[in-house]
Amino acid sequence: MEIGLKRLIDEELHAYVEESRQFNAASKAVAGPATVEELGQVRERQARSLQPLGDRAVECTAEAGGRRVSVRVIVPRETEIRGAYLDIHPGGFYLGSAASGDARNARLADSLGVAVVSVEYRLAPEHPWPAAPDDCETAALWLLEQAESLFGTTELAIGGASAGSTLAMTTLLRLRDQGMADPFAGVVLQFGAYDLSGQSPGGKLYADEFFIQAYAGHVADRTDPDISPLYGDLGGLPPALLVVGRLDILLEDNLAMAARLSAAGNDVDIRVYPESTHAFTHRPTGMAATALRDIESWLAHRLARK
Secondary structure, three states: OOOOHHHOOHHHHHHHHHHHHHHHHHOOOOOOOOOOHHHHHHHHHHHHHHHOOOOOEEEEEEOOOOOEEEEEEOOOOOOOOOOEEEEEEEOOOOOHHHHHHHHHHHHHHHHHEEEEEOOOOOOOOOOOOOOHOOOHHHHHHHHHHHHHHHHHHHOOEEEEOOOHHHHHHHHHHHHHHHHOOOOOEEEEOOOOOOOOOOOHHHHHHHOOOOHHHHOOOOOOOOOOOOHHHHHHHOOOOOOOOEEEOOOOHHHHHHHHHHHHHHHOOOOEEEEEOOOOOOOHEEEEEEEHHHHHHHHHHHHHHHHOOO
């Protein structure tokens, strides 16, 4: 048996390495907010730069289990709906919005013929854990109940990026514990953070980040799987695609999650992209475009098999 990081990298991706290297060199490294004051400033800048697709996205309220949350729905422009995808946006649990993903979600809707439902979950530190996973669970339960009547489909998938991947995992664990994870044909996990306790080797690499304090600083034991899904019972989950950059500080965390998912008997596909940092799929590079096509192809295959 041979195990090596190179085996997780498609050789064809090397065609995009130089472009990515040049993009990285020209990009100024930006640290996340380190205080509540900095967080407020970043939120203001994001709000000013936000360009939602008002003609495509419809806001509505998802209700389930006595809770409610706002969701943003984008349906295919020209094709029939053949599935529904629950999207959980990135942002370190304290930044971002459902509208920030409009352009990417419209592309996904049109390319796959799926209704994309993005969750407007509550943000920390105003709403720390468990507010965000509560909201994502509410949206997932609503989609399970309403997908057929609203979109004419029972073919479902779920996914997220960064903190959104963490929340996608906690959502699936909650659904699995209720016997309700089976309807999801697959989960797409882009560069998630799976150990907010800082106890694993991968988790220690980002243990001092302010977003952890803002989101779960009040919790004594952050190995709770609802916070750090790396520590959960991971059996009985849908097939998973993990996407991560070779230069991402979360690489080791993602390798650990892939190993634990596989050891628990799940179908796991992990893909590592060379010369790629955190959130690389949001960048205007050939590497990012290829990764997005890989995600779309994987989702199309999963939804077709469901």
